[in-house]
Amino acid sequence: MKAVGIIPARFASTRFPGKPLVMLDGKSMIERVYAQxxxxxxxxxxxxxxxxxxxxxxxxxGGKVVMTAPHHQSGTDRCQEACSQLPEAFxxxxxxxxxxxxxxxxQINKVIGCFAQPQAQIATLIKPVQSEEELFNPNSPKVVIGAQQQALYFSRHPIPYLRGVEQQAWLGQHPxxxxxxxxxxxRAVLAELTQLQPSALEKAESLEQLRWLEHGFTIVTAVTELETxxxxxxxxxxxxxAYLQTFK
Structure with missing residues (x-):
């Protein structure tokens, strides 16, 4: 199985224009991502x-780069256009x-490893929640998984709801x-995903991956203990x- 890594990098970020080119201790952010x-x-x-x-x-x-259209709404769409410019070997x-x-x-290798499972159409990573702050932070989406580590649902709200348990005790009662x-x-699945229209669940939670689940695609997860x-x-x-000093 051959895998290609695509790094979407647009200039016009609303909160941080030019973000890919910001310098971090002598190297741009995009160069550091590429090297990793x-x-x-x-x-x-x-x-x-x-x-x-x-x-x-x-x-x-010395990196490889392709030019894509400015109108893409997500990294997934940009990946698909880039993919269409690459050889069919991946x-x-x-x-x-x-x-x-x-x-x-x-972490990248764990994602690739998920495709050893024939049912995996999409793969992603999950990490055990360690604190109440993480658990109740709407900017940190949570996920419920099934017996085969397939994603059942993603939410900005803590899921599942633990009936009869005080919220401050949830982390001690359930993973x-x-x-x-x-x-x-x-590769074929990526092309299909970009043809889907935004779904009701996606709009409700503002989470793109819910569109894929709502249309019946299987998302397999792998657990990582590493933070991003x-x-x-x-x-x-x-x-x-500051983190870079410990990362070296």
């Missing part, structure tokens, strides 16, 4: 951008977020998982620089 992805079990790593500045920057550090496409410069190769936003897709550190706003850069 190259250490995983991927046959190729490609940046998918809509901006000439990012395009030229990736070429300058079985699996891994969507690696361009704002996570500390993504671990082990909760949060979603880590990295995806893998079988994303950079969403300029204020996150200082935290990333």
């Amino acid at each position: 992805a190259q250490q995983a079990q991927l046959q190729e790593v490609v940046v998918a951008t809509d901006d000439e500045r990012i395009y030229q920057h990736v070429l300058a550090f 079985d699996v496409v891994v969507n690696i977020q361009g704002d996570e410069p500390f993504i671990q190769p082990e 909760f998982y949060k979603h880590i936003g990295i995806y893998g897709y079988r 550190i994303g950079i969403d706003t300029p204020g996150d850069v200082e935290k990333a620089l």
